[in-house]
Amino acid sequence: MKAELLKNTLNYMKRAISVSNKPTNILFTLSEFHNVKKATISLKKKKFKAFRVQHNNIRGPFKGGVRYHQNVDLDEIKTLAFLMTLKCATVGIPYGGAKGGVQINPKKLTKKDLEELTRKYTRVIANDIGPNRDIPAPDLGTDSQIMAWMMDEYSKIQGENQFAICTSKPKEIGGLLYYDRTQATGEGGIYVLEAALSKFNLGIKNPTAVIQGFGNVGHFLADFLFGKGFKIIAVSDSKGAIFNPKGLDPHNLFSCKEVEGSVAFCASGKKIKKEDIWSLPCDILIPAALENEINKYNCRKIKTKIILEMANSPTTPEADKILTQKGIIIIPDILANAGGVVVSYFEWVQNLSGYIWDGKEISDKLQKIMTEAFSEVYHQHDRYSTDLRTAAYIIAIDRLYKAMKLRGWIR
Incomplete structure (x- = not known):
């Protein structure tokens, strides 16, 4: 069933490309993944599959959550990375799509086990992530504490604090001070x-x-x-x-x-x-x-x-x-459901700039981005007499296509 998710996403893209009369070569380009990392992590004398998939970074650094779940597999991770590329393009924030995961049941782990797992996973992907390369975040089975351990381990590897390496961190160590990210x-x-x-x-x-x-x-x-x-x-x-x-x-x-x-x-x-x-x-x-x-x-x-x-x-x-x-x-x-990555973007910007926004300012900025994104989707829905899903895909594909044209990725 999970293998079908990526196929479904590609079919939605084909429909949007056809409706909006975009060149078909964009589908081929967007079907490619920048990097697919597969690894094995040892914990408590057992081995667990781990993944980090980076889809496309034409519009900005890769961005995507890390999930700990016993049913995680590569097909699922690839699909979610692809969807993140489309999601960020739909709402107009400068990220590409990524996703990561470990095939493990976190409910069966102690806090000590979770920390060990997270630090090992961070070391596995350390060369592939970075504040301007790939910024993880929590997902199913992970939370702000997981991000705190990930940020700390990556900072140790780099030899200096790297608060912008991930988002949804506790407010005491680079998270949003006046807003509940959850x-x-x-x-x-x-x-x-x-x-x-x-x-x-x-x-x-x-x-x-x-x-x-x-x-x-x-x-x-x-x-x-x-x-x-x-x-x-x-x-x-x-x-x-x-x-x-x-x-x-x-x-x-x-x-x-x-x-x-x-x-x-x-x-x-x-x-x-x-x-x-x-x-x-x-x-x-x-x-x-x-x-x-x-x-x-x-x-x-x-x-x-x-x-x-x-x-x-x-x-x-x-x-x-x-x-x-x-x-x-x-x-x-x-x-x-793009509100989560939009607010993650706000946290990342604050980490890079050292400037702090209050909670109302974050909510106001979130409302502006989400409301404008819907208005743009509605306009395409009206323009092409199509459903909202196809309209959203049209916007995402158009933004990705223009970026690829400008950077010379496609002709």
């Missing part, structure tokens, strides 16, 4: 959603939302939705789901999950099967978990007006086609 993806998503609601005349007065996935992204997005008056009627996580037509308070739900282990065990609503969440009527459906969650088997059950893709590649091409034909607006992942 909320960035969710905050960016709400700005895109509001922009979409203002453009599309959908007649929604008291919007209802269903959120699939209640990790960092889903949780913080729920907070922003709740604060802006959206009624969250259902939430799911890996263990189950909860439904309340009168609305759920995400603050109470998160506190309950911390104690009970799942939203399904909270008393805020009715416990339902997690797969039943797809068939609930709502105005906004938000996949915020893993890839391919919306597929040909469940997409016909979906009853919503807008799908906000906060996960990476949550919708299969078959489902995408069916939902679009049904008139459902899909705000694609490379736009919807």
Whole structure:
């Protein structure tokens, strides 16, 4: 299934190139990867596969997260690196795409084990990363502490502090002083959603939302939705789901999950099967978990007006086609969930310049970038009479194509 993700991305690109009448040679160039590093890391007398993939740096340094998960594989890492190139181009920040990972279950490791793993992984990729070469960040199974160890190990190798080597660090060692980086993806998503609601005349007065996935992204997005008056009627996580037509308070739900282990065990609503969440009527459906969650088997059950893709590649091409034909607006992942990398860019800029922004300034800058990015995608959607995903790909491809032309990579 993971091998299909890269194929799907290339097919979306082919469609965007065809719709916008771009030269087909750009597809060949963008299909190539700058560097694919594969290694083995020893830990506790066992060996674990490790990867760092760099896709394209025509517009700036490589940028992408590092994930620790037992199901990590090269196909997944390559696809996510490719999507990061497109994502950064879509929102106009000067990065290329990268991704890294270790095939390990971090939940089975002690803190000491995690530190040892991270320092070994950093040494493996040390010659491939750098503040102006490739800037890692957290992803699935990693966090700000992992980034702190990575920054420290890389600084030891270089013989001097290198705070700009990675982003989403603790505020005490080069992270954002006045802003919680973990909320960035969710905050960016709400700005895109509001922009979409203002453009599309959908007649929604008291919007209802269903959120699939209640990790960092889903949780913080729920907070922003709740604060802006959206009624969250259902939430799911890996263990189950909860439904309340009168609305759920995400603050109470998160506190309950911390104690009970799942939203399904909270008393805020009715416990339902997690797969039943797809068939609930709502105005906004938000996949915020893993890839391919919306597929040909469940997409016909979906009853919503807008799908906000906060996960990476949550919708299969078959489902995408069916939902679009049904008139459902899909705000694609490379736009919807780009808030995280935008705020990472702010942290990187501050590390390089030594200048500190306050929290409001960061939120204002994030809102401006995400709102303008949606407006540009909407313009291409209107210009070519196409869906928002194709429109976003058109913008990304156009920016990459112009950069490659200017630098002489293509003729």
